[in-house]
Amino acid sequence: MSVRRPELGRFGAYGGRYVPETLVPALDELEALFLTCAAESGFHSELQGLLTEYVGRPTPVTDLPALSAKTGYRVSAKREDLCHTGAHKINNAIGQCLLAQRMGKQRIIAETGAGQHGVATATACARLGLDCTVYMGETDCERQRLNVVRMRMLGAKVVPVTSGTKTLKDALNEALRDWVTNVRDTHYVIGSVAGPHPFPMIVREFQAVIGREARATCLECYGELPDVGVACVGGGSNAMGFFDAFLADDQVRLVGVEAGGLGIETGRHAAPLTSGRPGVLHGAMSYLMQDEAGQVMETHSVSAGLDYPSVGPEHSHLKDTHRVEYCSVTDDQALEAFTEVARLEGIVVALETAHAFAAVLQPGFAAPGSRVMVNLSGRGDKDMETAARLLGY
């Protein structure tokens, strides 16, 4: 693994470490250990072994003929939905839990909104014999009951957070508080390319396997790179992992799709890159949905996994430098794409992923004949109740 290390922990003006001083030694230790492990073949073979035998990598790239006929592009998908637990999040959870083991930290904490990152972390902990505590807003616990059951099934302790709006940002605060108190024996597994340095770098590197595989498969099967790469953006980890391998290929257009919720103009969305301003959340400077006073705004999205008011700092930099284009689609557009992909291709994608497909389905998204590769970040089984309610099934 050759690691792209951000200078001083910053991506342009973004990133950094806006955390209590007591955490700085732990962040330094984590960065040093990660860089050591990344250069070490023993760590590689252990990680690769788990990714192959346990997660099911490499995941395939699937041609989507009916979507291609409909859009006039040559559409294919990188199938992260076929990973164990049904999404890309496990790539990072396994990687970070291995790092924790190397640091001699037996206790893992995580925070989760929709519960997907909690499930991935609980899974990795079960497999590696680590103790797992997951913070989750009380409201989210009610909304995502099945994931709470799943985490407990896997042996994790789920702590409902009752402060503030009882959602993700409150769970984030609680997890950081726990980490400050127990940092000696505890590793905090952050679930996206967010948080203080070195987390955005580490999570990107653990997810970069997606783009590496996608690029290699594309060259092997088609003899060329894609013209366009598309991914949905919540915290930004599946997009960052997918984009990473193509950043140096100037001819590959990269598009990140945010959750436009009820419409950007309504203020009820989760699209900080589309309509936020730089600010600090979760220990990092990045585009953030905030009010006039700098208070973090409530988010809304049909997909719980995109419901995050900020975004990984590297995305903010990629937006400002125009290397990646960011756009948003509404709940309705995502739901339409969700149905379309299921009917046309027989793949029930996650509602998060449906946002990426919705962008591709917009008229004039790309030139006719373009080779468009979508990162299919996860499967939609978890979204059946929402679909039943909203689509009237």
Ligand SMILES: *Cc1c(COP(=O)(O)O)cnc(C)c1O
């Ligand atoms: C969590 C999740 C996302 C959003 O998280 P990122 O860090 O932006 O990737 C997207 N798709 C699926 C399937 C998810 O579970």
